[in-house]
Amino acid sequence: MEVLKIATAGSVDDGKSTLIGRMLYDTKSLTTDKLEAISKTSKQKGYDYLDFSLATDGLVAEREQGITIDVAHIYFSTAKKSYIIADTPGHVEYTRNMVTGASTSQAAIILIDARKGVIEQTHRHFFINNLLRIKDVVVAINKMDLVAYSEETYNAIKSDFEALMAKRDYQEQRITFIPVSALKGDNVVHRSDNMPWYQGNALLEHFEVLDRKDIYNVGTPRFPVQYVIRPKTEEHHDFRGFAGKVYGGELSVGDKVVALPSRTRSTIKEIYAYDKKYKTAARRSSVTITLEDEINLSRGDMLVKEDDLPTVDKQFTATVSWMDAQQLRPGSKYVVQHGVNKALAKVDAVHHKIRPDYSGIDEDVDGLTMNDIAQVSFKLNKPIFYDAFKEHRTNGSFILIDTQSNNTVGAGFIV
Amino acid sequence: MEQNTESNAIMEMETAPTLLETTGPISALENESIYIFREVAAQFERPVLLFSGGKDSITLVRLAQKAFWPAKIPFPLMHIDTGHNFPETIAFRDKLVANLGLELIVRNVQDSIDAGKVKEESGKYSSRNALQTTTLLDAIEEFKFDACIGGARRDEEKARAKERIFSVRDDFGQWDERNQRPELFDMLNGQIELGQNVRVFPISNWTELDVWSYIQAEEIAIPSIYFAHKRKVFLRDGLIWSHSEHVYQEEDEEVLERMVRFRTVGDMSCTAAVFSEATDIDGVVDEIRNSTISERGARIDDKRSEAAMEKRKQQGYF
Numbered sequence: 001m002e003v004l005k006i007a008t009a010g011s012v013d014d015g016k017s018t019l020i021g022r023m024l025y026d027t028k029s030l031t032t033d034k035l036e037a038i039s040k041t042s043k044q045k046g047y048d049y050l051d052f053s054l055a056t057d058g059l060v061a062e063r064e065q066g067i068t069i070d071v072a073h074i075y076f077s078t079a080k081k082s083y084i085i086a087d088t089p090g091h092v093e094y095t096r097n098m099v100t101g102a103s104t105s106q107a108a109i110i111l112i113d114a115r116k117g118v119i120e121q122t123h124r125h126f127f128i129n130n131l132l133r134i135k136d137v138v139v140a141i142n143k144m145d146l147v148a149y150s151e152e153t154y155n156a157i158k159s160d161f162e163a164l165m166a167k168r169d170y171q172e173q174r175i176t177f178i179p180v181s182a183l184k185g186d187n188v189v190h191r192s193d194n195m196p197w198y199q200g201n202a203l204l205e206h207f208e209v210l211d212r213k214d215i216y217n218v219g220t221p222r223f224p225v226q227y228v229i230r231p232k233t234e235e236h237h238d239f240r241g242f243a244g245k246v247y248g249g250e251l252s253v254g255d256k257v258v259a260l261p262s263r264t265r266s267t268i269k270e271i272y273a274y275d276k277k278y279k280t281a282a283r284r285s286s287v288t289i290t291l292e293d294e295i296n297l298s299r300g301d302m303l304v305k306e307d308d309l310p311t312v313d314k315q316f317t318a319t320v321s322w323m324d325a326q327q328l329r330p331g332s333k334y335v336v337q338h339g340v341n342k343a344l345a346k347v348d349a350v351h352h353k354i355r356p357d358y359s360g361i362d363e364d365v366d367g368l369t370m371n372d373i374a375q376v377s378f379k380l381n382k383p384i385f386y387d388a389f390k391e392h393r394t395n396g397s398f399i400l401i402d403t404q405s406n407n408t409v410g411a412g413f414i415v
Numbered sequence: 416m417e418q419n420t421e422s423n424a425i426m427e428m429e430t431a432p433t434l435l436e437t438t439g440p441i442s443a444l445e446n447e448s449i450y451i452f453r454e455v456a457a458q459f460e461r462p463v464l465l466f467s468g469g470k471d472s473i474t475l476v477r478l479a480q481k482a483f484w485p486a487k488i489p490f491p492l493m494h495i496d497t498g499h500n501f502p503e504t505i506a507f508r509d510k511l512v513a514n515l516g517l518e519l520i521v522r523n524v525q526d527s528i529d530a531g532k533v534k535e536e537s538g539k540y541s542s543r544n545a546l547q548t549t550t551l552l553d554a555i556e557e558f559k560f561d562a563c564i565g566g567a568r569r570d571e572e573k574a575r576a577k578e579r580i581f582s583v584r585d586d587f588g589q590w591d592e593r594n595q596r597p598e599l600f601d602m603l604n605g606q607i608e609l610g611q612n613v614r615v616f617p618i619s620n621w622t623e624l625d626v627w628s629y630i631q632a633e634e635i636a637i638p639s640i641y642f643a644h645k646r647k648v649f650l651r652d653g654l655i656w657s658h659s660e661h662v663y664q665e666e667d668e669e670v671l672e673r674m675v676r677f678r679t680v681g682d683m684s685c686t687a688a689v690f691s692e693a694t695d696i697d698g699v700v701d702e703i704r705n706s707t708i709s710e711r712g713a714r715i716d717d718k719r720s721e722a723a724m725e726k727r728k729q730q731g732y733f
Contacts, residue, residue: 003443003620070595072577075570075622084620096597103599227453231486239485245450245601274481286449286482299457323597337602340457399602406606408596 003082004207004215007105007134009090009098009125014113015142019182020074020085021052023204026189029076049183070094071101080208090121095128095356095371096323099411102132103397106215107207110139114147114179118160123357126161130168131319131356131373131413133393135215137175138206144195145181151197154179167358170390174214178203216283219387221249222310222395223257223303224339229288241272241288242297244340247394251289251303252280259295260302260312260385266291268303300341302385310385310395315348316414319389320368320376324402324409327367328376334409335401336380339394344381351375368410375415389413442629444621445478450601451580451617452482455562456489458605459613462562463520465551466492468504469680470637471566471618474626476511477635478617479564490564491518495551497543498525499661499682507638522554539663542684552588555612562605564615570622581605582614590614627703631696641699643676643691654687678703 010016021038024030030038042051074085086101088094102108108129112122129137139161147153158177165175178187179198186192187202201209229241251257255268271278272288281287289303297303304310322328328347336345353362353374368374389396400410455462464479466472479488494508512519524543527533527550536542555563569576579595581603596604605613618626630637647658649668656662658670661683675688676699693699 070577070597073569073620074576077622077624082622082625100597100599104601226450227457229483229486233485236485241485243453243482245446272484274484284443284446286446286453288484335606337604339602340454394600397600397602399599399604401604401606406604406608408599408604411597411599 002080002212003084004107004210005084005086005105006207007086007088007098007102007108007129008111009088009094009101009108009128010111010121014090014111014121015053015182016087016090016111017053018051019109019111019140019142019180019188019203020087022182022185022188023085024074024076025050025052026185027076027078027204052182070097078204078208083207090125092124092356093371095124095373096321098125098128099132099321099323102128102134103411105134107136107210108134108138109203110137112139112141112157112161114141114143114153114157117157118164120357122161123164123359126164126168127356127358130170130173131321133170133173133217133390135172135174135217136210137173138203139175139177140203141177141179142182144179144186145184149179149181149186149192149194151195154198164358176200176206178206217393218283219248219392220308221251221283221305222247222385222387222392223251223289224341225297225299225301225303226340227299228297239290240294241290242303243286243288245286246281246283247339248283248392250280250282251305253278256306257291257303258306258309259297260304260310261383262295262301264293264295265306266293266295268292302341304385310387310392312383312385314380314383315378316380316386317351317375317377318398318412318414319354320374320400320410320412322368322370322372322374322410324407325370326402326409327369328400328410329367333403335403336378336384336398336412337401338384338386338398341384343384345378345400346380348377348379351377376412386414388415390415444618444625445481445629447601447620448478448617449482451603451615452479452564454581454603454605455564455615455617456483458603459562461558461560462490462564462615463493463558463560464488464490464564465566466494466508466519467566467681468494468500468508468638469566470626470630470641471568473511473635473637474621474629475564475566475617476515476517477629477633480515488515488517491520493520493522493554493558493560493563495547495554496521496523496525497547497682497684498523499543499684501638501640501657501677501680501683501686503638503640504680507636511636520554520558522550522557524550526550527553539665541663543682544685548588555588560612561607562613562615564617566618567616568621568623568626569616569619578616578619580616580619582616583607584612584614586610588612624700624703627696627700631700634696637696638680640677640680642696643674643694643698645672646675646688647671648673648675648688655689656687657683659683 038050072087076083086105088097088101110125141154141157179195180187186194189204191202223244223246225242226244229243231239253268258265268289269292270290271281330347330350332347334345336343350365353365353372356373387395396414398412399408402409524546528535533546533549579598647670648655649658649670676691677688680686693702
């Protein structure tokens with residue numbers, strides 16, 4: 001079963017909860033108890049329809065209690081795919097949550113209220129999904145029932161959004177527009193009879209037919225050593241396996257590899273997943289690799305193909321999404337966790353803040369406050385092996401850890 | 416298409432690994448879980464796997480085996496035993512540990528009760544379920560564990576939907592849900608201060624059906640109570656309770672003999688059964704799959720937590 005993780009962001013009133021509730025209902029993922037509760041509450045409120053926002057009522061209750069909401073995960077499945085929705089609130093003070101939700105997602109839904117059209121919040125959702133290089137984005141124009149299912153309204157919003165698209169950095173991002181009514185169920189799971197002018201897929205159909213090539217960029221293989229397996233048993237006396245996850249591309253037995261940072265050369269001898277040997281390790285598979293030559297590797301080292309080396313350097317510049325109440329300032333020190341590798345980092349310079357709504361940059365900055373996005377240069381105490389984020393989503397990203405609190409205080413995308 | 420691990424194999428992969436020797440599906444969820452296990456072993460000094468004998472913790476053991484093969488699992492298992500477990504579960508636990516040559520630590524709730532640290536509940540809804548916390552925290556302190564691996568899943572309930580994969584706990588084992596570390600991409604930050612520990616949930620993103628499908632595909636042995644069997648039960652609040660010396664039963668609650676199985680397995684006082692004819696894993700997976708299609712409301716753990724809430728209310732009255 002394929003698993004597709006979809007990032008959604010939005011506020012309470014744009015119909016996001018209703019949309020998620022509708023997907024749960026129309027895929028028959030709601031419990032009977034829950035349905036009864038929804039039906040009862042809808043009646044009490046005097047609605048002549050089922051209020052599906054109640055399906056995610058746990059989140060609503062959180063809002064009422066004023067608890068900080070972060071990423072909530074909602075699970076449902078169809079016969080074809082398992083879906084995980086990473087749901088985040090959409091206001092500017094939740095930028096960090098949106099970045100977090102988008103970082104683990106392969107697709108995204110940007111919700112627009114057909115009565116309001118493209119608003120500032122739409123800019124921000126789009127900016128973040130584009131910054132995180134989500135390959136497939138659906139712009140769901142919702143509440144079509146409240147604009148009489150008007151094709152003109154849909155087209156006007158679409159062309160406003162297309163103007164925004166011209167400003168994006170990641171031009172290859174695939175964007176699909178779908179007119180929906182989450183409340184009435186138009187084009188969410190089932191195609192609508194109310195909008196004969198729209199010929200495309202319903203929202204869920206769109207995701208059902210997505211292929212892996214539609215959501216993943218194939219890059220070059222990087223194999224960060226996560227853990228060294230040395231059983232030292234009689235049966236496996238000389239076994240020295242390098243356990244880790246393959247990122248970006250495949251690795252095969254016989255591949256000539258270079259170990260970083262030592263630059264020692266060797267050849268892949270075996271690839272294990274559990275006790276089975278494989279000829280090729282696919283992207284994102286967790287495997288154990290043995291080499292032809294006895295070389296010393298430890299956690300944080302990296303195996304790469306000899307004809308395709310990453311940058312090996314003690315400094316880099318990155319777009320940073322700041323997530324902590326304490327400011328990031330020039331000269332501040334952090335632990336950089338780059339995959340499974342760690343280094344001490346010092347902020348060399350904060351170049352400029354980027355307004356996450358395409359309204360421009362702020363040049364004159366001395367520090368970053370929570371939810372800021374900015375261009376920042378770092379110097380490290382040792383070289384790390386990285387690619388630009390746009391070339392390699394995994395090997396081009398890192399997190400910043402506060403040396404005092406140990407909290408994760410920021411995320412970075414290397415430029 | 417059926418949801419089994421063979422089809423799980425293709426998530427986030429361009430191609431499935433080419434097999435050299437034999438077949439064996441590798442699922443995307445499995446890849447993620449193995450990655451998490453290796454992060455635990457690499458980032459922590461003294462991890463422990465919390466083992467209840469239930470299907471989720473049995474699945475964890477299989478995943479840990481896979482993560483470290485051909486080496487042994489590099490940390491012990493620990494069972495916080497309420498003393499009210501199904502005998503089938505305990506027998507299964509001991510056999511599993513012996514077969515795999517694992518180290519098992521058992522700490523007993525009874526000892527916490529005898530030491531006066533916790534008080535046994537009484538009455539109609541009494542259970543030792545809540546008492547486990549004290550025994551667990553004492554054991555964490557005794558062994559200086561810095562990472563406790565558990566089988567909780569995000570699809571289980573609303574609060575869990577927000578839980579991190581690495582969830583930092585303070586000296587008192589408390590979860591500060593307002594102040595959780597963001598988890599980006601698959602980077603896991605396990606840096607902690609002395610005295611803190613981390614709860615690790617390697618199957619966070621698995622659903623109940625994923626776990627059952629995995630057990631089916633991997634042919635993992637599980638305790639017999641997960642399969643339909645004749646059992647003496649009684650009905651209360653729409654739930655099927657085991658008739659046992661450990662479970663309080665009113666005189667007017669009639670003992671019936673029925674074909675039942677358990678969908679989740681905790682201790683006898685907090686685990687209800689479902690009527691079932693599924694005597695093998697294929698039957699169980701079919702039942703779960705069909706019940707998710709028609710009504711997830713039949714989920715026993717949902718009902719159990721409602722009953723648990725009911726129970727607290729009841730005790731307030733006593």
